[in-house]
Amino acid sequence: MKTVCLYFEIHQNIHLKRYRFFNIGTDHYYYDDYENERSITETAEKSYIPALKTLIEMAKAHGGYFKCAISLSGTALELLENYSPEVLDLLKELNDTGCVEFLAEPYSHGLSFLYNKEVFKDEVARLDKKVTKYFGKKPQVFRNSCLSYSDEVGETVAEMGYKGMLAEGARHILGWKSAHYVYSCNRNPNLKVLLRDASLSEDISFRFNDSNWSEYPLFADRYAQWIADTPQEEQCVNIFMELCALGIFQPLSSNILEFLKALPEQLKERGVTFSTPSEIIANNEAVSPIDVEYPTSWVDEERDLSPWLGNKMQQEAVEKLYSVAERVRVCKNKKLQQDFDYLQASNNFRFMSTKASSGGYRGIYDSPYDAFTNYMNILGDFTSRVNDLFGGAENEEINSLLTLIQNQGEELAVKQKEIDKLKAMIKRLEPADAEAPAKKPAAKKAPAKKEAPAKEPAAKKPAAKKAAKKAEK
Numbered sequence: 001m002k003t004v005c006l007y008f009e010i011h012q013n014i015h016l017k018r019y020r021f022f023n024i025g026t027d028h029y030y031y032d033d034y035e036n037e038r039s040i041t042e043t044a045e046k047s048y049i050p051a052l053k054t055l056i057e058m059a060k061a062h063g064g065y066f067k068c069a070i071s072l073s074g075t076a077l078e079l080l081e082n083y084s085p086e087v088l089d090l091l092k093e094l095n096d097t098g099c100v101e102f103l104a105e106p107y108s109h110g111l112s113f114l115y116n117k118e119v120f121k122d123e124v125a126r127l128d129k130k131v132t133k134y135f136g137k138k139p140q141v142f143r144n145s146c147l148s149y150s151d152e153v154g155e156t157v158a159e160m161g162y163k164g165m166l167a168e169g170a171r172h173i174l175g176w177k178s179a180h181y182v183y184s185c186n187r188n189p190n191l192k193v194l195l196r197d198a199s200l201s202e203d204i205s206f207r208f209n210d211s212n213w214s215e216y217p218l219f220a221d222r223y224a225q226w227i228a229d230t231p232q233e234e235q236c237v238n239i240f241m242e243l244c245a246l247g248i249f250q251p252l253s254s255n256i257l258e259f260l261k262a263l264p265e266q267l268k269e270r271g272v273t274f275s276t277p278s279e280i281i282a283n284n285e286a287v288s289p290i291d292v293e294y295p296t297s298w299v300d301e302e303r304d305l306s307p308w309l310g311n312k313m314q315q316e317a318v319e320k321l322y323s324v325a326e327r328v329r330v331c332k333n334k335k336l337q338q339d340f341d342y343l344q345a346s347n348n349f350r351f352m353s354t355k356a357s358s359g360g361y362r363g364i365y366d367s368p369y370d371a372f373t374n375y376m377n378i379l380g381d382f383t384s385r386v387n388d389l390f391g392g393a394e395n396e397e398i399n400s401l402l403t404l405i406q407n408q409g410e411e412l413a414v415k416q417k418e419i420d421k422l423k424a425m426i427k428r429l430e431p432a433d434a435e436a437p438a439k440k441p442a443a444k445k446a447p448a449k450k451e452a453p454a455k456e457p458a459a460k461k462p463a464a465k466k467a468a469k470k471a472e473k
Contacts, residue, residue, distance in 0.1 A: 111305075205245035
């Protein structure tokens with residue numbers, strides 16, 4: 001039976017304030033609290049709250065039929081905790097209906113998966129812990145920042161124990177293949193990959209209210225028929241978008257929520273169900289591995305990382321930030337680690353993009369060059385604080401020590417595996433040793449059997465007496 005996987009992302013950036021060159025060394029607070037409060041409360045009022053109320057209404061109206069998936073970044077969770085806790089209450093209420101699955105993702109919504117695997121793993125573990133605390137269940141499926149995916153990322157995610165991962169169904173990756181099947185990571189077949197149908201997803205998130213669109217106005221029955229008309233053997237249609245598409249990208253006045261509410265009934269009439277990512281992964285075998293050598297994303301026509309790493313400014317900023325990543329990870333300074341999370345957020349680098357498609361919202365910045373200058377001023381102060389924590393030691397010296405620590409950790413991990421293998425071998429051998437003593441008593445009983453012939457004369461006595469009586473007669 002054909003099924004729809006509906007997924008929403010919740011992410012909000014921590015906005016940086018105007019930070020001058022002369023602030024370096026004197027001001028260690030980098031954030032625009034007013035803009036952070038304004039943006040999250042506005043997004044909550046216009047999008048998150050009405051959208052989540054609609055999802056709750058749909059879940060209650062359709063029993064166990066309607067299902068969806070949601071992921072939250074750590075920065076979004078912190079902003080919601082501070083300024084819009086009612087959104088978290090609605091997420092808990094939605095969770096109580098049993099219709100939603102919460103996914104894992106990097107805490108910062110950053111690019112650590114490209115630059116430092118240990119930082120990446122630490123981030124994911126921290127978000128897992130927070131999501132488990134709020135909703136009572138550890139995530140089983142992973143979704144990377146900006147829906148990024150590559151063979152290397154998939155391999156790492158599989159090693160971390162996740163069963164599946166979401167990715168973009170980019171045309172240059174799929175070729176003639178369809179996004180409506182379950183695929184697997186080509187480096188680890190244990191990780192299943194669900195690919196977004198970009199066209200059907202963006203019909204809702206980007207084109208729904210566009211009066212110049214040939215399909216405008218879009219109604220739920222027509223959209224449901226498009227899904228039902230896909231080839232019968234194509235079993236899963238993955239519709240992934242940001243939650244703020246409902247109310248921000250597509251204003252509430254466009255009747256986007258009415259369209260969403262009408263969708264379950266229309267799909268049910270056509271024999272199409274809803275499923276969570278975990279259900280699709282459990283119920284479908286991968287048809288083949290998917291080969292993604294270079295990272296993909298769900299942004300722009302190219303579906304790559306160029307919106308964040310497409311020019312020299314972005315590359316310099318990212319490389320300088322992650323040059324101190326290992327030091328921040330091992331220092332255990334909570335304030336530095338929090339600043340590192342906020343500075344990693346992908347939006348900081350998106351503001352520096354010179355691509356025509358990125359010419360929209362830039363926050364407080366007038367241009368990509370303005371964004372780069374402000375960010376690098378903050379980064380200058382941040383890296384100085386990190387280096388001061390290590391006594392001003394030279395980069396080469398610190399890096400060599402960190403490399404030594406990392407190598408020793410890897411050696412210990414290898415030795416631990418060997419110890420575990422030896423323990424397992426000992427356990428397998430223990431039952432064989434235990435059986436050997438049990439056989440010894442049986443060997444001792446053997447002489448007792450040899451004594452049996454000694455009893456034969458006693459058995460012959462009656463025959464001897466009869467012979468004596470015959471002789472007397």
